[in-house]
Amino acid sequence: MKTDQALHALAALAHAIRLSVFRLLVQAGPDGMPAGRIAELMRMPASSLSFHLKELHRAGLLASRQDGRSIIYMARYETMNDLLAYLTDNCCGGNPCSPVTGCTTSESPS
DSSP states (O other), X not given: OOHHHHHHHXXXXXXXXXXXXXXXXXXXXXXXXXXXXXXXXXXXOHHHHHHHHHHHHHTTSEEEEEETTEEEEEEOHHHHHHHHHHHHTTGGGGSOOOTTTSOXXXXXXX
16 A cells, blocks of 8 residues: 555544444445445434545445445455555564564564
8 A cells, every 4th residue: 555545544534423434334344234224323314424435435445336226335345454554564673563562572662
């Protein structure tokens, strides 16, 4: 992932509603969820939700497909994984990270 792509994805997620929608769709799994159901669960009007879905879609964090009269939105796990990889690239000097100390080496990270 390039820096500009990471910035675009992070900017899209830097809003409470968009972050909640993205987390909801990650939890929904690869089948995704209809826009109407997302609006119900988020307790917001479809018109407001549409703006947020568009921002997440433009950032490459969501995919969508038509299913009859509904639009189904799915989290793009590959983009999420690319973003996580970008954020942790060179973490701990390339050594695996420990959940307790951050690094598995005896040296502390700088």
